[in-house]
Amino acid sequence: MFNFGNQKKKTTLPSGNQIIVHNAGKIYYAKSDPGMMLKYSTYLDIDNAELLQKEVNEIWLLFAKQVKESGLATAIISANSPPADKAFFIGVQQTCNFLFERQPDGLWKQTTPKINNIQDEEYQINFGAIENRNDVSMVFEDSTSIPLLTRDTGFEFGFTIFPPNNDSYNYYCLFFPPKITEISNETGEIIEQTNSDKDGISGFRLPTRRTLGITTMPMWFDPEDIPGKYRIKLYINDVASRSVDFTVYDPQ
Numbered sequence: 001m002f003n004f005g006n007q008k009k010k011t012t013l014p015s016g017n018q019i020i021v022h023n024a025g026k027i028y029y030a031k032s033d034p035g036m037m038l039k040y041s042t043y044l045d046i047d048n049a050e051l052l053q054k055e056v057n058e059i060w061l062l063f064a065k066q067v068k069e070s071g072l073a074t075a076i077i078s079a080n081s082p083p084a085d086k087a088f089f090i091g092v093q094q095t096c097n098f099l100f101e102r103q104p105d106g107l108w109k110q111t112t113p114k115i116n117n118i119q120d121e122e123y124q125i126n127f128g129a130i131e132n133r134n135d136v137s138m139v140f141e142d143s144t145s146i147p148l149l150t151r152d153t154g155f156e157f158g159f160t161i162f163p164p165n166n167d168s169y170n171y172y173c174l175f176f177p178p179k180i181t182e183i184s185n186e187t188g189e190i191i192e193q194t195n196s197d198k199d200g201i202s203g204f205r206l207p208t209r210r211t212l213g214i215t216t217m218p219m220w221f222d223p224e225d226i227p228g229k230y231r232i233k234l235y236i237n238d239v240a241s242r243s244v245d246f247t248v249y250d251p252q
Contacts (some may be wrong), residue, residue: 013058035074041214074102087114124162125242147251151220168212176203178228
């Protein structure tokens with residue numbers, strides 16, 4: 001049985017595998033009914049689909065009772081690689097989501113999410129400080145003024161994406177700082193340098209992620225980062241969905 005709210009609690013499964021449960025509870029969509037979601041970090045290779053599926057099957061057996069008692073019709077188990085200890089400005093993390101749906105006969109079945117077409121549905125996207133309210137961490141209010149507070153203060157900011165339904169979607173960002181700084185990327189993924197189509201300034205293309213449900217993309221500052229004018233562009237399913245020019249200021 002998993003408790004609700006933010007936990008970041010190490011849990012041992014019946015197989016002996018250990019996971020870190022981040023939170024479990026209700027999630028909301030812009031244009032469809034809410035569902036349940038359990039987000040956790042795995043110590044498995046997230047690219048090993050067979051082992052990951054076995055682990056998710058174990059978690060589902062523990063999570064299913066709460067899902068059924070909720071009276072909701074969908075549930076997501078979100079497997080995440082442990083975040084890198086050091087990264088430039090943005091947390092780089094692999095995610096794999098597993099969707100379970102209640103069938104007409106009342107039984108629950110794991111299903112394959114559809115890839116959503118952004119041209120047919122509208123996504124709501126918030127940018128600003130990430131806050132925790134009632135055990136939910138996300139961007140509740142838009143802002144284009146961000147304080148230069150480093151990660152060790154606990155401050156994070158970024159995007160929260162509210163999808164119109166529970167179909168899966170892909171997203172990535174182009175990030176343009178006031179000066180190019182070396183990126184520390186411990187996941188081994190390729191982060192490409194790019195130029196803005198608006199005024200030619202240099203920046204980076206961050207790796208593509210596939211997810212479903214409400215997704216918050218956390219970012220943070222390192223001691224080497226500076227105040228100034230920044231820009232970030234979010235793409236969902238390869239469509240430019242939101243561009244934000246924001247100011248980072250010294251709060252002291």
